[in-house]
Each structure stands twice: as C-alpha cells, then as structure tokens.
Amino acid sequence: xxxxxxxxxxxxVHALRDVTLDVHSRQVIGLLGDNGAGKSTLIKxxxxxxxxxxxxxxxxxxxxxxxxxxDAMRLGIETIHQYxxxxxxxSIARNIFLGREPLKWRVGTFxxxxxxxxxxxxxxxIANVDLHLRSPNALVGELSGGQRQGVAIAxxxxxxxxxxxxxxxxxxxxxxxTNKVIDFVKGLPKQNMAGIFISHNLHHxxxxxxxxxxxxxxxIVGDQPVGSxxxxxxxxxx
Numbered sequence: 001x002x003x004x005x006x007x008x009x010x011x012x013v014h015a016l017r018d019v020t021l022d023v024h025s026r027q028v029i030g031l032l033g034d035n036g037a038g039k040s041t042l043i044k045x046x047x048x049x050x051x052x053x054x055x056x057x058x059x060x061x062x063x064x065x066x067x068x069x070x071d072a073m074r075l076g077i078e079t080i081h082q083y084x085x086x087x088x089x090x091s092i093a094r095n096i097f098l099g100r101e102p103l104k105w106r107v108g109t110f111x112x113x114x115x116x117x118x119x120x121x122x123x124x125x126i127a128n129v130d131l132h133l134r135s136p137n138a139l140v141g142e143l144s145g146g147q148r149q150g151v152a153i154a155x156x157x158x159x160x161x162x163x164x165x166x167x168x169x170x171x172x173x174x175x176x177x178t179n180k181v182i183d184f185v186k187g188l189p190k191q192n193m194a195g196i197f198i199s200h201n202l203h204h205x206x207x208x209x210x211x212x213x214x215x216x217x218x219x220i221v222g223d224q225p226v227g228s229x230x231x232x233x234x235x236x237x238x
Contacts, residue, residue, distance in 0.1 A: 001057070002020075002021070002023070002059075003021045003022075003045075003046070003056075003057055003058075004058070005019070005056065006020070006052045006054075007019075007053050007055055008045065008050070008052050010041075015038055015041040016038050017038075017217070019042060019055070019219070020220070021213065021220060021223075023194050023196065025162075025192070026189040026194060027194055028188055028189065028196075028208060028209045029195065029197065029209060029211050029212070030199065030206075030209035030213065031196055031197065032200075032205065032212060032213070032215070033216055037215040037217065038215045038216075038217070039198055039215055043079065043165050043167060043198065045057075045066070046077060046165060046196070047066075047078075047165060048066040048067060048068045048070070048071050048073075048077075051066075051067055073100075073159075075162070076159075076161050078155070078161045078163075078164050079164075079166075079167065080149065080152045080153065080167065080169055081168075081169075086098070086140050086148060086151065088140050088141030089139065089141060090140060091138065092133060092136050092137070092139075092140060093118040093119045093121075093136040094118070095140050096118070096136075096155045096158060100159065101113055102118060118136075119136045121158065126150070126151065128154065129154045129157060129184060129187075131154060133147065133151075144174075144177060145172060146173050146176070146178070147177075149173070149184070150181070153181075153184045156193075157191055157193070162192075162193060163193070164195050164196070165195075165196045165198075166198065167198045168199055169181050169185075169197075169199075178204075182204060185197055185208045186208055189210075195209075197209055202231050202235070206226055206231065210225065211225050211226060212224055212226055212229055214238065216237065216238065221237050222234070
C-alpha cells in the first residue's frame, strides 16, 4: 500500500499535512505519535472510515479509492481497534463472518445462513492462531479481552487480509493476554500479511515491528528500520 500527499482538514484543523507512506508486504510498521499527531486520521483513511481532502492511495501498484470500510475489506485491509468492533451477544462463528456470511441460498436480499460451514471454518480459523476456545458457538461476550483480539486476528487471517491495522490492540489487557497479542502480530509476515501497529508502548513496538514511523502535528517526522533508531531518538521525535 502507498499513500501519496494525503491532506485532511477538520473544521480548520490541518490533521494530515502532505503525508506519504509506503507499507511493504510482510512488514510490520510501528506507527507512533502523541494524541493529535495524525495517527488516527491516517488509519481512518486507510480503513475507509474517512476520505482524504487530497492525495492518492495505491494498492498493489494500482490507484484505488477507499470510500467505506467495505471498500477496504474488499481490497484486503482490516482494522482491529482497542475497543473491538465484534458483537458480544453473537457467537465466535457469527463474529468471524460478520458482514460476509456464507449462504445456502438467496432470493433477492434474503438468504439462509450456512451455519455448518461457518462453524467448521471458525474452528479452523481460531486453531490457525493457536487459540484454544471450547466452541465456535461460544458468545464473544464470554471471552477475555485477549481472546477477543485473537478472534479478530483469526478473522483477518481467514479472509486473507493483506494489510492488518492494529490500533492500540493491547490496551486494557493483562500481561499474559498482551504477550499473546504481540505473538500474533509478530507472526503476520509468516502469514504473508503487512501490519500497522499503533501503540504508546515503545517496548512493544520495538519488540514487534520491523520499521518505525513517527508522526507529529500531521506530519511524518521519522521513518526508520527498528535497528537504525533508538527509543531515545523516537522519544525526541514525539
């Protein structure tokens, strides 16, 4: 994915200022910056929640317009937020297929869910990320925070996501659950996925990412491989 010259204004606030960024295949980027730096605006544009005022987006070398989250999902861009967007009152299987439910048959806008296929593929999806859950029919509301993030990552992997955006995915998790999520993120390149990992925890970023991008006041002020920059240098940029 490539962003070229992105600009975004909100009621007189210049949220993004000529942002250009490359996201390479099988690479995890740590996106850092204080509140108001432009991180959230950038990922909202990449995930289709907002559109830029100017600038271009390219995906797999071709220009694209991402006008909605469904556009992003169709391209293979998924976002996992710190407050996960899954539905607590629905099962793991239903959440994995939310918005992409397989149907046995369809008549116009009505159809019959293929529940057996959903359950079968949900079991495979959660096993692929080494989650040990008792049943694909368990309610997401019964899961811990780390397990919910694991299900969200399993969903992204099942649908062959190409770019996974993780917005503060370890917030409010226990140490054990945080370590599990970090392991998931480390495994993205082996799944042929790129990642954008947003966190205020520099230790997590340096442990997890291949490259660090720092934003400040709507600009990218640093972009270096992890081995070429120190935590002190990152803190000086923030």
